[in-house]
Amino acid sequence: MRPVRVGLLGIGTVGGGTFTVLQRNQEEIRRRAGRGIEITMVADLNTERAKAVVGDAAKVVADAREVIASPDVDVVVELIGGYGIAKALVLEAIAAGKHVVTANKALLAVHGTEIFAAAREKGVMVAFEAAVAGGIPIIKALREGLTANQIQWVAGIINGTTNFILSEMRDKGLDFDVVLKEAQRLGYAEADPTFDIEGVDAAHKATIMSAIAFGVPVQFDKAHVEGITKLSATDIKYAEQLGYRIKLLGIARRQAEGIELRTHPTLVPMRRLIANVEGAMNAVMVQGDAVGTTMYYGKGAGSEPTASAVVADLVDIARQVQAPAASRVPALAFQPDALSSLPILPIEQVVTSFYLRLRVADQTGVLARITSILAEQGISIDAVLQREADEVSGEGGNQTDLIILTHDTKEGAMNTALAAMQSLPTVLAPIVKLRKEELA
């Protein structure tokens, strides 16, 4: 059988890795796929860099549309990123009848519905293993490996930059700003790290996972997104004393009334494997009603790990390209006409437990007042950690930190309680609220 011919749009880090892996392992890949996979064309604005990478092995052009239009390209691999030109090119490739592989989580999380509909219309495949957790085959696990299950929840460390920063903050007791600078120096964080540290990148990936786990459309606009920029070394230390690590998790959870879709710093019990995933590594836990808890671990970024996912998609396409469309795995795991209308829940309806840190006056009755406010909202307490009063007292007498862990409650009830607590004269600073997940 003749090789599958691939056109790359963009040959930066991941594109270069894809070229290298396909060259180095071409024999192994052919033995698996039953046919070769060859990059025949590459489009990159920097044609000199592109030529330096591919040599004579592929035609290099500056215009991506030449690749899309070429009769020598069966599959277009989009590695440009972002919502702008990448969206237009992916839609044009589909319109031209090309299969598409993309690592672009932002694009799929925001415009996935339009893109998947266009692909269905044209009978082409859109594959995106590389969009979530790099080389870890988590899309395949969710979409094919766990098809027997009602997925109950998915929770993942799916952004390496923030996990590196959190690991360093904990290891060295340093604050966020200091560690971010170090991460930038080491290349673990970009010059503009906003998408990573504000949780947007993780939320994009969680959005994609929510769709394939629960059979709902991608709805990034309804995701709750919090990053790690406001996290203090103090809370990491207190969490540790209580037996928890703080991780930025992307979470998608099914309730009877809808889907929780949220990304935020989360306390996780130290004894869970995922709490021990350090540095830039990624890990995703998936809970299914039949399989129980499973976890998938590996490198979530980088040239060859991401290329590993891109090439796996190319092999899947090479295998399925001659099969009837009904035989192919649906892009979002569920048949397109069988998506669910379960809504994404507002954050007030999310059910979770909480970590609260209150700066309070060291007076009798303070704890009683606070616990009664929680009780009024039906929130029960799991643990309390009260520090000795500080040596240096503030205005109005001694101050102390009061740490409260709650049991599960609706976030709306917690917010009502928080407002009441915050208005107490004995609560001396803004209350820190973090979410906690047992992941059991």
Added chain:
Amino acid sequence: MRPVRVGLLGIGTVGGGTFTVLQRNQEEIRRRAGRGIEITMVADLNTERAKAVVGDAAKVVADAREVIASPDVDVVVELIGGYGIAKALVLEAIAAGKHVVTANKALLAVHGTEIFAAAREKGVMVAFEAAVAGGIPIIKALREGLTANQIQWVAGIINGTTNFILSEMRDKGLDFDVVLKEAQRLGYAEADPTFDIEGVDAAHKATIMSAIAFGVPVQFDKAHVEGITKLSATDIKYAEQLGYRIKLLGIARRQAEGIELRTHPTLVPMRRLIANVEGAMNAVMVQGDAVGTTMYYGKGAGSEPTASAVVADLVDIARQVQAPAASRVPALAFQPDALSSLPILPIEQVVTSFYLRLRVADQTGVLARITSILAEQGISIDAVLQREADEVSGEGGNQTDLIILTHDTKEGAMNTALAAMQSLPTVLAPIVKLRKEELA
């Protein structure tokens, strides 16, 4: 599209789970697969038990051959186990043109070549996700998720019984025999636990993984198999002091000259996630040249976790049944005409590092003599732990334990050195030799 019709051979633990999961999640599964999956017939010698499970939902017969011959069955699910009647029935089902799903690792590890050849001949699929690591989709990860890679090694905790026993031995400082009895009482070990504790079950699974990782035929007869029956609490304790946990690992590793295929107790650095996989849980690490290290974790046994894998295979078959054979994923990951002839290496050629425990006379020069024997074989030492001499001295003066960790070496060289050390008059008891893997 009409449902895929399934005949179950055997409705014990896994068969019952398969029936339950298919019933409970039928809607979810149909939304994914695009068609229903229905159990139409069940064969079990205990027809009363079978009827109690399935009620009126499926026809119950005592004779498995009735299921195989039935025109109302598209896929035969073999859950009988063992090499005997199960082999005959699987081959008969294939001959009758039925697709086969099996959880039978023993059968595939020993007779896989014959079975896969027969299936290829008849153009039917043989799927076996449930044969390795229960509900963890590790077969899919190796066969489809990591196709871009030259797999370098696979190492897994793939037997829950032995992992439970090892966890208990370490936690409670108890010896093997005591914990085995407890495991039997709790249902974690069978009345005849031989296949588990002697490493045979793990070796079956490692054999299957070696085939799909490296594209070689299944060759259980060439696997090196050691269980945990001779492991002492003493060595678990010493390993801990040196920063290691002892796990029964099934390992398949590629060398230039061939494939290592071995199952044995293994020292693993405590800081690796896999060292912290406790109780009956399973985990498999896979190292690929592009993706780096990945890990897959979950329940390796039990009714519904195993059923999760059986049903995932049924969905894969439901999707691919109308695709041309060339579009289907090959049973052993590689195209059947592209298997490799790389040999399975004899254990003497395996490269690994070692933990040695020697009972020696507490005399000057003993350590020097032992290290010089190792040096003669080109074996370098990573660490030495010498205990204080025991208070109670044996015949011929004080005795002490000498623990040595080596760097990587060929096992043949180690065995030569061991024979020389064992013959020293100052070595007072049989030397304990365990293998160590850094898994980095």
